[in-house]
Amino acid sequence: MRGKTDKGRRWVQDTDLETAVNLVREHAAVVVNRHTIRRLYTNKSFRQYVLTRDNYTCYFCGEYGDTIDHLVPRAKGGHTTPMNCVCACHLCNQSKADKNLEDFVTDEEEA
Template sequence: MGPDPRTAPEELTSGDAPATKRCSRCGESKPLTDFLRRTGRRSGKASRRGACRQCRKLQKADSSAIPIEPPMAERVPEEDDALPLPKKRTKKPLPEPPPRPEGPEASVLRPTREGIIRMRGRTDKGRRWYQETDLETAVTLVLEHAAVVVNRHTIRRIYTNKKFRQYILMRDNYTCHFCGEYGDTIDHLLPRAKGGHTTPVNCVCACHLCNQSKADRSLDDFVSDFDD
């Protein structure tokens, strides 16, 4: 006759849970008291963690023996850790503006009875757009070769956004106006926040670093900060 199934084996407690457990690290069978209890909703009474307490202590001691790098402020810079020098930025002559488009002079512009100047143009997809602006802005756009006079109350923008970007990058030969390295962004010499406009006279090619460093500062401020 086989063993009575109602008889609990030696490794089972009264609650039908194993009295010993094999450690997942050292492989030895040890009492359940040598293992930490599991936590969580699915953990039972006899649910224990895989590694025994002794193996966990050894692992903790080994990890504490690993040297930890000191904070950056306390590190002594080595020869290989030397930071690259900042790019040299100088004030260069401004690029030549494009030839003035044919059309009436900006002096003929007059605001309408509502006190506005009509401005129209085309999107990158060729759709027409229309908006209103003030006399001062309209005159600046015409003088800086970004628009032409249609009549005394209306101007027309020459470039779409895409064509304007291509024109500036190709005019400056994809060279940053500030540091002379490769550039693929457009920067306003006089920031728009200070009254600058997106015109061929006020925009130059810039690298990403110079564009971000300059931010909303004027050209003189940007160059003088670097010289200091």
């Protein structure tokens, strides 16, 4: 996998085939050739993309949001892709932590 940092420096990282396929399938990378995929976003541009796409509105409570949350937590195998990331307010992001979406929603309904 190849990409650029927010400051424009190039980087290269080896990744397994399953991760590469997921990144391409979830629109976070494109295939360059049979040995290389290229990330579509820097960290900064990805954050801006998600916040703008979601209109700075928390996916969970509908209030103003300015953080990014993974629906499937990275700790549980989720990737940083447009399909797995949503805008969240600070409180919801901290409350969800590394819970799966279903567990977080269930906990909120019981509270």
